[in-house]
Amino acid sequence: ETGVTQTPRHLVMGMTNKKxxxxxxxxxxxxxxxxxxxxxxxxxxxxxxxxxxRVENNSVPSRFSPExxxxxxxxxxxxxxxxxxxxxxxxxxxxxxxxxxxxTFGSGTRLTVV
Amino acid sequence: AQKVTQAQTEISVVEKExxxxxxxxxxxxxxxxxxxxxxxxxxELVFLIRRNSxxxxxxxxxxxxxxxxxxTSSFNFTITASQVVDSAVYFCALxxxxxxxxxxxxxxxxxxxQVKP
Numbered sequence: 001e002t003g004v005t006q007t008p009r010h011l012v013m014g015m016t017n018k019k020x021x022x023x024x025x026x027x028x029x030x031x032x033x034x035x036x037x038x039x040x041x042x043x044x045x046x047x048x049x050x051x052x053x054r055v056e057n058n059s060v061p062s063r064f065s066p067e068x069x070x071x072x073x074x075x076x077x078x079x080x081x082x083x084x085x086x087x088x089x090x091x092x093x094x095x096x097x098x099x100x101x102x103x104t105f106g107s108g109t110r111l112t113v114v
Numbered sequence: 115a116q117k118v119t120q121a122q123t124e125i126s127v128v129e130k131e132x133x134x135x136x137x138x139x140x141x142x143x144x145x146x147x148x149x150x151x152x153x154x155x156x157x158e159l160v161f162l163i164r165r166n167s168x169x170x171x172x173x174x175x176x177x178x179x180x181x182x183x184x185x186t187s188s189f190n191f192t193i194t195a196s197q198v199v200d201s202a203v204y205f206c207a208l209x210x211x212x213x214x215x216x217x218x219x220x221x222x223x224x225x226x227x228q229v230k231p
Contacts, residue, residue, distance in 0.1 A: 002158050009208040040117075043205070043221040054217070088157060101221060102149065 003027040006106035013081065014114055021076040021109045023091030030095065032074040033103065034066060034100050037088040049074060081113045116141050118208050120222035127196055135191045135225045138204030143167075148189045149207040149219065159205065165189065190192065196229045197198050203227070 006026045008044040013019050023032065034046040050054035065077040065086075076092055088110050092103040117140040129132045129189050139148065146167045151159040163173065173180045175192045177207055206222045 003158070019115075042223045043219075045218060048218065053121075090159065092159075097126075102161050102164050103159075104161070105151075107158040108158055110157070 002104050004091060004093055004104050004105065004106035005031075006109050007106065008109060010110045010112075012112045012114060015080070015081060015083070017081075018077070018079040020078065021089055021091075021111075023074040023076075023106055025072055025091075025104070027093060027095040028095070028103060029093035029104070031093060032068060032071075033094075034074070035074055035090040035092065035093040037090055037108070039087075043090070045113050047076075050108075055081050078111075081111075086111055086113045116210060116220045116229050118206050118207055118220055119184045120204075120206055120225050121185035122225045123223070124226045124228070128229065129198060130195050132192060132194050132228065133196050133229075135193075135206075135227065136138050137189045137191065137222060139187050139189065139206070141208060141210055143210040147208070147209045149209070150191050151205045151221075152191075152206065153203040153205065153224070155202070162191075171192065189213045193227075196227075198231055201227060201229045 007022045015021045031050045033048050036044045045058050046060045047054060047066045052068045052071055056065060063080050067075040067077060077104055088108045090108045092102050115140060119138045122136055125133060149164045150161055150162040153159050163180055170182050170184060178226050179192045181190045203224045205224045208217045209219050
C-alpha cells in the first residue's frame with residue numbers, strides 16, 4: 001500500500017453509463033492529481049487540485065468531471081464516455097503543490113468502455 | 115517546452131546482467147527536477163529517485179545507480195545484477211521547479227524491462 005487508495009481497481013462501463021472513480025490519501029498531502037495512462041502513450045496529466053481548489057485542467061473533455069470535497073478525497077465522475085477513454089486512471093498526491101516534493105501514486109483504476 | 119524522451123521502448127535481459135535505461139530531457143528552466151518511477155504489473159508508480167538540476171552527483175542505492183549529465187541533458191538509470199523482480203515499466207519524469215505553483219510532472223513514454231531467469 002502506497003498511502004493512496006483508488007477504487008474500484010477495475011471498471012467496465014457502457015457508453016451511456018455514469019460512474020465515479022474514487023481516490024483517498026491519508027498522507028497529509030494537500031495536492032492531488034488525476035493522470036490518464038493509455039497504451040503506448042505517456043502519462044497524461046488531467047487535473048490538479050491544490051488545497052481543494054482546481055488549479056489545472058488540461059483540456060480534458062467535459063465527460064470527465066473531477067471533484068475534490070476535501071484534501072483527502074478526489075473523485076473523477078464519468079458520463080457518456082467513448083471507447084477511446086479506456087485506460088488506466090491514476091491518482092497521485094503530493095505535499096505542497098510544487099511537484100519537486102514528488103508524487104505518491106495509487107494503483108490505478110483500469111477502465112474499459114464498451 | 116518540456117519534454118522527456120525514453121528512446122528504449124522495451125529491453126530484455128537475462129538475470130544478473132547489468133542494464134541501463136536511457137532518459138533525455140528538454141527544458142528551458144535552469145531550475146528543474148528529474149525523477150524515476152517504477153511501475154510493476156500491479157499498476158502503481160513507485161518513486162525511485164528525485165534529482166534537482168543543481169546536483170550533478172551520481173547516486174547509488176543498492177543495485178540502482180543514476181547518472182545525471184547536464185551537458186547532454188540525460189539522466190540515465192542503471193540496474194546492476196538485474197533480478198526477475200526488476201521486471202516493470204520504468205518512467206523518467208521532469209518538473210520545472212521555477213514554473214507555476216501547481217505541481218506538474220512530465221513523463222517519458224516509459225521503458226518496459228523484462229528480466230528473464
